[in-house]
Amino acid sequence: xxxxxxxxxxxxxxxxxxxxxxxxxxxxxxxxxxxxxxxxxxxxxxxxxxxxxxxxxxxxxxxx
Numbered sequence: 001x002x003x004x005x006x007x008x009x010x011x012x013x014x015x016x017x018x019x020x021x022x023x024x025x026x027x028x029x030x031x032x033x034x035x036x037x038x039x040x041x042x043x044x045x046x047x048x049x050x051x052x053x054x055x056x057x058x059x060x061x062x063x064x
Contacts, residue, residue, distance in 0.1 A: 021045075036061065 001009075018041075025032070025040050032040070039058040042051040052059045 021041060021044060022037060025037050025044070029036065029040065035057075039051065039055055039061055042055055043058060043061065046054075048062060052062065
């Protein structure tokens with residue numbers, strides 16, 4: 001397999017994992033809008049501390 005083929009496979013796998021994570025978030029938070037889902041995904045992937053520093057509007061999602 002060429003490096004380009006490997007790169008394409010890694011990209012496809014990454015996209016698939018992201019879609020699965022987003023589907024899980026949508027299932028857990030069915031009334032959430034796209035911004036809320038994005039923020040929840042950020043918290044999931046980069047951690048609470050980094051996500052709330054980068055996206056201060058994520059902070060209310062951490063309460064309650």
